[in-house]
Amino acid sequence: GENVEQHPSTLSVQEGDSAVIKCTYSDSASNYFPWYKQELGKRPQLIIDIRSNVGEKKDQRIAVTLNKTAKHFSLHITETQPEDSAVYFCAASDNAGNMLTFGGGTRLMVKP
Amino acid sequence: DAGVIQSPRHEVTEMGQEVTLRCKPISGHDYLFWYRQTMMRGLELLIYFNNNVPIDDSGMPEDRFSAKMPNASFSTLKIQPSEPRDSAVYFCASRTWQGETQYFGPGTRLLVL
Numbered sequence: 001g002e003n004v005e006q007h008p009s010t011l012s013v014q015e016g017d018s019a020v021i022k023c024t025y026s027d028s029a030s031n032y033f034p035w036y037k038q039e040l041g042k043r044p045q046l047i048i049d050i051r052s053n054v055g056e057k058k059d060q061r062i063a064v065t066l067n068k069t070a071k072h073f074s075l076h077i078t079e080t081q082p083e084d085s086a087v088y089f090c091a092a093s094d095n096a097g098n099m100l101t102f103g104g105g106t107r108l109m110v111k112p
Numbered sequence: 113d114a115g116v117i118q119s120p121r122h123e124v125t126e127m128g129q130e131v132t133l134r135c136k137p138i139s140g141h142d143y144l145f146w147y148r149q150t151m152m153r154g155l156e157l158l159i160y161f162n163n164n165v166p167i168d169d170s171g172m173p174e175d176r177f178s179a180k181m182p183n184a185s186f187s188t189l190k191i192q193p194s195e196p197r198d199s200a201v202y203f204c205a206s207r208t209w210q211g212e213t214q215y216f217g218p219g220t221r222l223l224v225l
Contacts, residue, residue: 032212043203043216044155089155097212098143099168102155 002027004092006103013080014111021106023090024072030092033066033073034100039086047088048075080110116217118204124223130192133220135204136185145205145214146179146189155203161187162209194224 003026013019025033031052036044050057050064050073057064061080066073077084090103117136125131137144145160159169164181172179176195181187191198201221205214 034212034214043218045216046213049212093212097207097214098145098160100145100157100214104154 002030002092002099002101004090004101004103006090006106008106009104010107010109012109012111015080015082017080019075019077019080019084019108019110021075021088021090021108022072023074023092023103024070025092025101026071027092028071029094032093032097033064034091034093034097035064035075036089036091036102037086038089038105044089077108080108082110082112084108085110116204116206116215118202118217118220120220121218122221122223124225125194126225127195128193129224130190131194131198131222131224133189133191133202133204133222135187135189135217137187137204137206138215139185140208141206141215142184142209143207143214144181144187145207146187147203147205147216148200149203149219150200158189191222194222196224198222199224 006023034049035047037047038044048062048064050066052068061078063076087105087107089105091100093100119134146158149155158171159179161181179189201219203219204217207214
C-alpha cells in the first residue's frame with residue numbers, strides 16, 4: 001500500500017518568513033495530493049490540492065509543487081502570519097481520491 | 113449547508129462497553145469516510161462507503177469495529193467491546209462523486225477508561 005513520509009514534524013518561523021513542508025510517497029500510481037490544515041481541537045480542512053498532471057499550483061500565499069519522477073511534493077507558505085499556526089497534513093491517493101494516505105503531520109508555529 | 117455532522121462530540125465510556133458513533137454527511141454527497149486520529153498512528157482511513165455500500169474496510173482494526181450506512185444521510189461506527197486503545201478522535205468525512213475534496217466533520221473524541 002501507499003506510504004507517505006512528511007518532514008519536518010515541527011517547524012517554527014518568524015512572522016513574515018516562508019515555510020516549506022515536504023512529503024514523499026511510495027506508490028507511483030498515486031495521482032492526487034491534497035494538503036489539510038488542522039487547528040488545535042478542530043477538523044482537518046483542505047487548503048490546496050494538486051493532481052499529477054500539474055507541476056505547481058498557487059492560491060494566494062500558498063503553493064504546492066509536485067515532482068512525480070522523484071515522488072515528492074511540497075507545500076510553500078509565504079509571508080506567514082500567526083493564524084497560519086496549525087498542524088499541516090499532506091496526503092496521497094489513487095485516481096478516485098478515496099483511499100487517502102496521510103503523512104504524519106507538521107506542527108507549524110509562526111512567532112509574531 | 114450545515115456540513116458533516118457527528119454525534120456525540122465527546123464520549124467517555126468504560127472498557128467492555130459498546131460505543132456507537134454517528135455521522136450525517138453533507139446532503140448530496142455520495143461518498144462517506146470514517147477516519148481515526150491518534151498521536152501514535154496519525155490519521156487513518158478505517159472504511160468508506162459509496163452510495164451507502166461499503167467499498168473498502170481494510171483499515172478497520174479488528175472485528176470489534178463495524179460500520180453501517182442504512183441510508184444516504186446516516187452512518188454509524190460501532191465498537192463492541194471497547195478497549196482503552198480505542199481512545200482517539202474519530203472523524204467522518206464526505207464528498208461528491210465528481211469532486212475529490214473530502215469535507216470532515218468536527219469529530220468525536222472517544223475516551224475508553
